[in-house]
Amino acid sequence: MKKYTFTEKIDTRSGFGAGLAELGRTNENVVALCADLIGSLKMNTFIEENPDRFFQIGIxxxxxxxxxxxxxxGGKIPFTGTFANFSTARVYDQIRQSIAYSGKNVKICASHAGLTLGEDGATHQTLEDIGMMKMLPGMVVINPCDYNQTKAATIAIAEHEGPVYLRFGRPAVPVFMPEDEKFEIGKAIQLTEGSDVTIVATGHLVWEALQASEQLEAMGISAEVINIHTIKPLDEEAILKSVAKTNCIVTAEEHNILGGLGESVARTLSLKNPVPQEYVAVNDSFGESGTPAQLMEKYDLNDKAVIAAVKRVLDRK
Known part of the structure; x- marks a missing residue:
């Protein structure tokens, strides 16, 4: 089985900042807007290099x-920046009416998503945003896993015509995806090959799934790990091809168990190849204050939770 390692940890929001800065140098139509969170969204370099293409809107x-x-x-490609909670719940009416309904080419870029926002607590954490955004007709929903993939996704969405929701996080996480890997919207990436169980993961849970797969291998369980960076449109072909071999699946995400990746996968399987499925996700609750590591442990969003879900699904197979 292919082993994945990392030499450093970087927050995915810095990947967004780096991608936005590169777009500022290569695409004159890209503009950026922020709701008083420039530092948190890592927009500083773009602003320094393109002050006339940045708009500080305030809170x-x-x-x-x-x-x-x-x-x-007017032909501009606007990238909006604020926390994920404020990028979705606070402005859902405006997104639905002014952006999604008319298919406007807006890139909604949302930092500090999920539980790993950490100490700011439940009022600032969002575990419902993927569900809210994927239900909007025509909205693309992307949740990359590390710095390199977030940077690549930021650059790629500028070429997509139509609204996009790009979700990323606050904590430093392992950088393990290749720096030069092309980002294809709607195209999953198979990270390991396996025959006993399929694990599809998104965002911060991709690394946890990889760690779990190594431990499972030591137990004699062959796990196929797939990085689902695009939740909508979902790469159904990749999922169905994998479960045709393994006949069972585990989904892993830093999101409510309701409305996220797991439900999208379940719909695909129910229509085309029903197999046992287990979920690693927050079990229909709000978050709370704590360090990212503490919260991932308490809410069962780590390699141990993935292993437990694999054992459950294999018992049902």
């Missing part, structure tokens, strides 16, 4: 979405 997220929608009419 007025709904207004930011309306302005972004308007900028597309």
């Amino acid at each position: 007025a997220e709904a207004n930011m979405m309306g302005i972004a929608a308007g900028l597309t009419i």
Whole structure:
């Protein structure tokens, strides 16, 4: 089995900042808007290099979405930046009416997603955003796993015509994806090959799934790990091809068990190849204050939880 290692940990929001800076140098139509969180979104380099293409909106997220929608009419490609909770729940009406309904070319870039926002607690954490955004017709939903993939995704979505929700995080996490790997919207990446169980993971849970697969191998269990960076459109072909071999699946995500990746996978399987499925996700609750590591442990979002889910699904196989 292929082994994945890392030499450093970097937060995925820095990958967004690096990707946005590169777009600033290569695509003159890219503009950026922020709701008073420049440092948190790592937008500084873009602003320093392109001060006339940046708009500080202040703590007025709904207004930011309306302005972004308007900028597309003049051919601009606006990237909005704030926390994931404020990028979705606070402005859902504006996104639905002004962006999604008319297919505006806005890139909604959301940092500090999931439980790993950490000490700021439940009011700032969001575990419902993937579900909210994937239900909007025409909205692409992307949740990359590390710095390199977030940077590549940021660059790639500028070429996509239509609204995109790009979700990333606050904590430093292992950098393990190749720096030069092309990012293809809607195309899953198979990381390991296996025959006993399929594990599909997204975001921070991809690394945990890889760690779990190594431990499972030592137990004599062959796990196929797939990185689902695009939740909508979902790469159904990759999932169905894998479960045709393994006949069971585990989904892993830093999101509510309701409405996220797991439910999208379940729908695909129920229609095309019903097999046993187990979930690693937050079990329909809000978060709380704590360090990212403490919260991932308490809410069962780690390699141990993936291994336990694999054992459960194999018992049902």
